[in-house]
Amino acid sequence: MESLYEHAGKESGLRRTITVWYASVLRDSLLQPLFGEGQPTHVDHLTAFFAEVFGGPTRFTDQLGGFPALLAAHQGRQITEAQRRRFVALFLAAADETELPSDEPFRRALISYLEFGTEIAVVNSHATGEADRHPCQEIPRWSW
DSSP, X not given: OOOHXXXXXHHHHHHHHHHHHHXXXXXOTTTHHHHTTOOTTHHHXXXXXXXXXXXXXXXXXXXXXXXXXXXXXXXTOOOOHHHHHHHHHHHXXXXXXTTOOXXXXXXXXXXXXXXXXXXXXXXXXXXXXGGGSOSOOSOOOOOO
């Protein structure tokens, strides 16, 4: 069966969506404070992350720091529920704009991952120690 990564157009499909999403985040008054002026490597890292989550290459884990790097990026950010919801909404808008597949099974999987992943980010952004972290402490592998 085709992976979510393959269905999304592999790295190029994900990168196209993440590039549009990231530009929208940097313009958004609610999310921009979390991202500052932006990082030149953020699109590349997030593309590698989504590729791995959706069943593609494991470059995020193998070369870009894996889950510990993700944990460090969110530490102390104090992400709010409103910011979490906006992240998801802007990502879905970017998916529409860049014509990421819109079939129901793919969109259902995308939305369920975005909800799960952003919840992990919120919990970990408020954690003051290991006991406060979300139970998922590894890069998940998402499927249909």
